Amino acid sequence: MTDTDIDPGAARRSARVERVTRESSVAVEIDLDGTGKTNISTGVAFYDHMLTAFGAHGSFDLTVTATGDVDIESHHTVEDTAIVLGQAIDLALGDKRGIRRFGDAWIPMDEALAHAAVDLSGRPYFVHTGEPEHLLTSVIGGNPGVAYNTVINRHVFETLATNARIALHVRVLYGRDQHHITEAQYKAVARALRAASEPDPRATGVPSTKGAL
Numbered sequence: 001m002t003d004t005d006i007d008p009g010a011a012r013r014s015a016r017v018e019r020v021t022r023e024s025s026v027a028v029e030i031d032l033d034g035t036g037k038t039n040i041s042t043g044v045a046f047y048d049h050m051l052t053a054f055g056a057h058g059s060f061d062l063t064v065t066a067t068g069d070v071d072i073e074s075h076h077t078v079e080d081t082a083i084v085l086g087q088a089i090d091l092a093l094g095d096k097r098g099i100r101r102f103g104d105a106w107i108p109m110d111e112a113l114a115h116a117a118v119d120l121s122g123r124p125y126f127v128h129t130g131e132p133e134h135l136l137t138s139v140i141g142g143n144p145g146v147a148y149n150t151v152i153n154r155h156v157f158e159t160l161a162t163n164a165r166i167a168l169h170v171r172v173l174y175g176r177d178q179h180h181i182t183e184a185q186y187k188a189v190a191r192a193l194r195a196a197s198e199p200d201p202r203a204t205g206v207p208s209t210k211g212a213l
Contacts, residue, residue: 013197014061015091019084023076024068026084032092032197034061042066042081044074046141046148050186051081058190070146078148082156086163093164093197096120101207103195107188112175114184116192119167122213126161128154130172131181138178150178153185160189168192 014031038055040048042064055062064085068077093099104117135150161168170189175181206213 013092013094015088017084017088017091019080019087021080024066024080026066026068026077026080027064028081028084028088029061029063030055030085030088030092031061032089035059037061039063042077043068043070044077044141044146044148047074047078047081050183051085053183054186054190056190057187058194060190060194074146074148075152078152078156079159082159083163086160086165089160089164089166089193093120095206096122096213097206098199098203099207100196100198100200100203101213103192103197105188105191105195107184107191109175109180109184109187111177112180112184113173114175114181114188115171115173116185116188117169118189118192118196120196120213121167122165123167124162124165125167126158127169128157128171130174132172132175135178135181140179140182150182153182157185157189166193166196 012031012033016029018027036056036059038052040051042048043066051064064081066077066081068080070077099120101120107114131153135153138150140148140150157168157170170185172181172185
């Protein structure tokens with residue numbers, strides 16, 4: 001189920017998307033022209049922390065409410081939230097008239113360094129490199145809360161890129177702590193999206209020789 005709140009004539013670019021399945025119920029509201037105000041509740045504390053950072057560092061006003069079968073594990077809730085967040089970003093971007101289209105960001109997080117580059121192309125593509133092997137088995141949180149398994153990082157960003165219809169490249173140059181590595185990636189993606197979606201004062205139309213994105 002999808003519900004959008006987009007006024008093509010409005011200055012602000014916002015959207016609301018809901019998705020309900022047997023595994024989860026997710027609602028996302030995003031304002032790309034916000035100030036970084038967030039209200040996040042997914043039932044997975046570390047994911048809440050990452051999405052809070054995503055909204056704050058992207059300067060997106062972001063509300064996420066999700067409930068899911070976290071008694072099994074966090075995977076479905078995390079994945080489905082990424083689906084809905086991507087769809088909301090796509091809808092909020094509208095026809096992409098007057099934006100910069102491309103953006104990138106470098107984020108150091110103590111010993112970790114991550115880079116993200118984005119093209120709001122309308123053509124989904126994803127590249128992910130550099131995560132240390134120990135993130136395949138690392139777990140953050142839990143005991144007694146719901147754990148976040150860092151193996152899902154790649155899937156989150158790929159799901160976001162697919163549903164937002166963007167080309168997204170994320171790489172970890174180095175890092176040791178799974179918290180720092182993961183958070184650096186979320187912040188890098190947020191900052192890259194912020195840069196790409198910002199208005200370009202020199203652009204008067206859609207930033208493509210095709211005339212559409």
